[in-house]
Amino acid sequence: DTGVSQDPRHKITKRGQNVTFRCDPISEHNRLYWYRQTLGQGPEFLTYFQNEAQLEKSRLLSNRFSAERPKGSFSTLEIQRTEQGDSAMYLCASSRTTERYGYTFGSGTRLTVV
Amino acid sequence: GDSVTQMEGPVTLSEEAFLTINCTYTATGYPSLFWYVQYPGEGLQLLLKATKADDKGSNKGFEATYRKETTSFHLEKGSVQVSDSAVYFCALSQTGANNLFFGTGTRLTVIP
Numbered sequence: 001d002t003g004v005s006q007d008p009r010h011k012i013t014k015r016g017q018n019v020t021f022r023c024d025p026i027s028e029h030n031r032l033y034w035y036r037q038t039l040g041q042g043p044e045f046l047t048y049f050q051n052e053a054q055l056e057k058s059r060l061l062s063n064r065f066s067a068e069r070p071k072g073s074f075s076t077l078e079i080q081r082t083e084q085g086d087s088a089m090y091l092c093a094s095s096r097t098t099e100r101y102g103y104t105f106g107s108g109t110r111l112t113v114v
Numbered sequence: 115g116d117s118v119t120q121m122e123g124p125v126t127l128s129e130e131a132f133l134t135i136n137c138t139y140t141a142t143g144y145p146s147l148f149w150y151v152q153y154p155g156e157g158l159q160l161l162l163k164a165t166k167a168d169d170k171g172s173n174k175g176f177e178a179t180y181r182k183e184t185t186s187f188h189l190e191k192g193s194v195q196v197s198d199s200a201v202y203f204c205a206l207s208q209t210g211a212n213n214l215f216f217g218t219g220t221r222l223t224v225i226p
Contacts, residue, residue, distance in 0.1 A: 003157075004157065031212075033212075033213070040218060040219075041218055041219075042118070042203050042205070042216030042217050042218050042219055043158070043203075043214075043216045044216070045213035045214065045215075048212045048213065055212065056212050056213070058213070091157070091158070093157075093158075102160060103158075103160060103214075104157070104159075105150075105157035105158040105159070106157050107155070107156060107157045108157065
């Protein structure tokens with residue numbers, strides 16, 4: 001059990017560029033979650049996968065955001081045409097179906113849009 | 115809508131002091147309540163949880179009791195250590211929901 005891995009740890013991008021983050025969950029976890037955390041705030045839910053199916057999306061997930069989990073293993077979160085307001089820590093978490101609230105979080109990807 | 119309010123930090127305590135971090139919530143029905151902890155440079159970790167009224171969650175010397183009458187879930191520890199320095203997040207989730215609502219977090223620093 002190597003935990004939830006996120007890559008990169010930090011990303012600085014210019015406004016208007018596209019960025020993609022990767023999350024590798026714990027291998028036997030079939031649930032995967034993305035959260036966003038801005039400075040001084042708690043994490044906010046973005047989206048949730050059960051295996052490869054994206055079952056829930058927050059209204060925070062604008063049409064510039066897209067998440068995939070193609071084979072039910074790793075997941076990617078892409079942000080198109082980044083804006084300064086997208087600057088945040090993007091957190092990934094995973095869990096077993098039987099442990100809905102026993103999330104294991106990754107250390108996050110910190111995005112800075114300049 | 116559902117929300118969680120935590121006491122503002124930062125909180126600085128001396129080693130072996132008593133800790134209380136207040137958390138109150140607004141939610142319909144009977145949510146589950148959680149405390150998560152984030153140590154420096156690490157991801158959030160579940161510290162403890164309670165799924166119904168009057169339940170007490172406990173772990174690593176920390177405790178919190180689900181009080182429906184006061185809509186609270188205050189975190190307590192009788193004697194803090196330097197290693198408890200971290201950011202603590204209170205959170206709730208509705209029955210059947212797949213997401214958590216987090217408070218803004220409280221940074222705790224314990225000095226020797």
